[in-house]
Amino acid sequence: MASTLTPVASDTAATPGAAPAPRPRRRRPERWAAAAFLAPLVVYLVLFYAYPLYRNLELSLRNYTVASFVRGGAPFVGLDNYVTVLKDPVFVQALWHTAAFTLGSLAVQFTLGMALAVFFHHSFRLSGVLRALFLVPWLLPLIVSSSTWAWMLNGQSGVVNAALGAVGLPEPQWLSSPTWSLVAVLIANIWIGVPFNLVLLHSGLQAISSDVNEAAALDGATGWQRFRHITFPLLRPVSAITLLLGLVYTLKVFDIIWIMTRGGPSNSSTTLATWSYQLSFGGLVPKFGPGAAVGNLLIVVAFLAGLVYLRYQRKAEQ
Secondary structure (H helix, E strand, O other): OOOHHHHHHHHHHHHOOOOOOOOOOOOHHHHHHHHHHHHHHHHHHHHHHHHHHHHHHHHHHHOHHHHHHHOOOOEEEEOOOHHHHHHHHHHHHHHOOOOOOOHHHHHHHHHHHHHHHHHOOOOOOOOHHHHHHHHHHHOOHHHHHHHHHHHOOOOOHHHHHHHHHHHOOOOOOOOOOOHHHHHHHHHHHHHHHHHHHHHHHHHHHHHOOOHHHHHHHOOOOHHHHHHHHHHHHHHHHHHHHHHHHHHHHHHHHHHHHHHOOOEEEEEEOOOHHHHHHHHHOOOOOOOOHHHHHOOOOOOHHHHHHHHHHHHHHHHOOO
16 A cells, blocks of 8 residues: 555646645744744843833923923924033033043053953863952942042042152143043943953954964964964954944943043033033933933944944954
């Protein structure tokens, strides 16, 4: 019986123009199970991403006061809040400080993180302990790190000025001088962000096969040549995501600056993040609309950075 049925099945499958066998439909229990697994993610994205973005956009398009913020009924003003922000002389200062703070942090953090990652890539005694100690600044709460740096950089009783004075160097007023306030918060942010770069870049180095470097060493390549022409090009994907995450994080840094200098003196360390907070909550008369507008400008900058990264990734894949 099996031998007689087999040729018939093969002739049917080989018949030209025959309709394909219908695919089995998904069962409803499978669809409900897929929806149940997907539902928590959708709820999370709506509650913590979509709704806050919508709320912030609505705040920037209306003239909110304290009363209207609670009771509702704020009048629609369109782009007036954005025009107000762009015409404010503080905007140019905050934009410049944000650019200097972000680019300076990224450059130094990435350079130090790369150097430390290469250093710890070579196994030696106590390398694991030392690498763990370098993670302490990243693990500490920001309020603790910022308060510690504010105490260390205090112009009268800080240990930094005490060390500078001991070797005959000038003692700047780090937190109260318009010249040094931005430098002070930059130093603190670099110290906090270096471990993050170290972790990502060190993991990228671990993924590179040692055979490539060993072959280059046998061909007579020096350590710098191997790093420049082999290691660093292979680290480009990890380097790109490290810089992108660092950019997004640094753009929204608020705690460090606010605790150390509160954006002062005379707005000398004010960034877009701290200015948004000052407008919304820092005065006797809150300006929720302009504050939300500044926050949306930061979102746009981070979004553009993400687009640049995606474009880079597509080129790299091609």
